[in-house]
Amino acid sequence: MSIYRHYLGISTEQWIELLSDKTVFKDNDITLLEVLYECPDYRQKASVLALLIGVSSHSVLNLQIGRLGKRIVNKFPDIQFPTRENGAIRYWHIPFWGEDAETKGQFLWELRPELKKAIEKLSYADEVRIPYSPISISSKKGVKIAEELFDEEIDKLPEGAKKQITVNAYERNPKARKLYIVNSNSTNKVEKTITSLLPNEEYRKICLYLFLEALKKANSCGSNKWGAYCYKEGVRLLVGNLIVFTIHKDRIWLALDKQMLNERTDKRKLLEDSELWNWEKEDYSEYIPVPSMNGYYFHSNKDLDIWPIVRDFHFNYIEKVANKYKWLNIKSQPKHSDEFLNYLKQELGLRIVPFPNYSETNNYSESETEIAEEIPSEENIKLFEGAKKQIVVNAYERNPTAKKRCLDKYGYKCSVCEFDFEEVYGEIGKEYIHVHHLKPLSEINEEYDVDPINDLSPICPNCHSMLHKGKVSIEQLKEILRIRSI
Known part of the structure; x- marks a missing residue:
């Protein structure tokens, strides 16, 4: 059994300073520490922690702790940190002790004693x-x-x-x-x-508890799938590209699974016969990809039957939306409010509430993406997004069927600089060109069939690299070339 309890020269006071520095400990790091602190003996397997927090796997936490460790190293460059045999720093071993779990292939993290004391001083001193x-x-x-x-x-x-x-x-x-x-x-x-x-305290807490149920359901589908915030007219839960739950002043708006409603006609009839549920008359085009029927729930203390029905249809819809979209829409992520979640924890007297983690989304950068022709063709199996993020864009560009249809339409001249390989290199350059996928991955956020005519364009390797590196459009790159040629 491997045990890692190497000495680390960071005192409790220094940990307090680090915990108080939001440039070092991000909100998702604090959530991880809070969950680990609540575990027996302040230790737990990373896979279990991932389940408790709501991230997709322990590998997400490994990546997160690696980044935290690097930020701590940057704060204390003169401290000797624990290293591997090859001299590389064990970043996870900075905040944690560790050892092999009883199950082969699994590993336990344990809070370092000095860090545990710091958490207690900051979190629990005099209650x-x-x-x-x-x-x-x-x-x-x-x-x-x-x-x-x-x-x-x-x-x-x-x-x-x-x-x-x-x-x-x-x-x-x-x-x-x-x-x-x-x-x-x-x-x-x-x-x-x-x-x-929501001025009435009893009604306010009931609404927030119902909201928390939906929030936890969304988090169970992935901590990068959802966001929550409040505004003057309501409290809102977002999943993927869609609003799924909104608390209004006197009612709660929810999106329900249309397919399930059509299948469970008995339950649907109970809703329609109840005074506690009204269907919304307006349809919204953005809900077409994941069909829904939306409506308003009016809570009553006498209600024992309607909310469980609404919740089942609603939870089923949350699952479908989470399966449809890879993450919370990039443009919606800034709307999320950690302050609202802190308020929710305080108002409902909770020790822990889920917090979203957008690190997997934010780490994606098209400027770091290899151009399509550098990816082996065997990695490109189908048009659907499902590979690593760096490969996703290239998978669209490398699909042979889509590429052929694009080139049949537009030919083999670069759409930016009009370079023609056959004109310059002769026979060996015949019918050679890259194709570029025009739509940014962050705007796709789902599986979809690529349109070779509208989504792809022939591009020479030089211009292709600049499009990815500069994150510019074809027209913008054309303008750069035009100005440079004057």
Whole structure:
């Protein structure tokens, strides 16, 4: 059995500084630490953690922790970090100890003791949470309030200070106060918005619990598939390219699975006969790829039958949308609000709520994509997106049937510079050219049949490389060449 418990010269105080630095510990890193902290003996297999958090596999967490480790190394370049036999740093071993699990091929992560203490100081000192959740700081009997402490007492967050001094040190520590104020202000803004929308506390909590059910269902389909936020008129859950759940002032809008409704006519009739459900009359074209029937649920304390029916149709629809789209639409991701999720956790008295993880999406960069002709043809099996992201664009460009139809239409001259291989190289250049896929992968976000006429264009290798590297259109690259030739 392999056991990794190498010494690391990062103290509890230094971990506190790192945890308070959002350029080092991202929200998804904090979520991972919170989940691991709740595990027995602060240890768990990465595969189980992935399941608890809602990411697709342990490999996502491996990638995430690798990046976290690199950010920590950048903060402390003079510290000796644990390494492999070849001298490479074990990035996962920076925040964690580790050892082989009983099941062959599986591995356990365990919080380093100093990091665990730092989490406890920031999260649980005197039963308050700093700086990740909004808190109410108050003075207890026999404890001096923060403003009574001298500045020299609060230069740092002392690991071994007495409890009453530690609590006050948190209250007076400038970094902790700044982080608390920023987070508290954001969450207070969310709280005001939702309280104004849903002033009745009982009804508000019921709506938020129903929303949380749908959110957890979306997260179980993949943590990069969904996002949530609030606005003046409602609270909204997005999955893939679609809105699936919205809390309004007096009702809840939901998208239900149309196919399932047509199959389960008995359940559908119960909905239609109920005063607690109304169908929406308007149809939206964006729901055509995943057919839905949408409507409004009016909650009642007497309802024991209708919500379970609505939930089944709704959850089935969430699954279909998540299967249709690879991730939450790129343009929708900035709408997501972690502040709303922090408010949700506070309002419902929860210790953990799911947070989305868009790292797989954000890591994709077309500028790093190899041009199509550099990919072996055996990797291109069909037109549907399903390979690694770097290969996806090229799979469309390399499909022989689509490529032939494109070239039959447009010929073998470059669409940008009009270079013709046969004119320059003779026989060996005959019928040779790349094809370029015009539609960015981020705009596709689903399996689809490529249109060789409208989606592909003949491009010479030089121009093809520049299109990918510069992330520009054919017309934009033509204009660059025109200006350069003047």
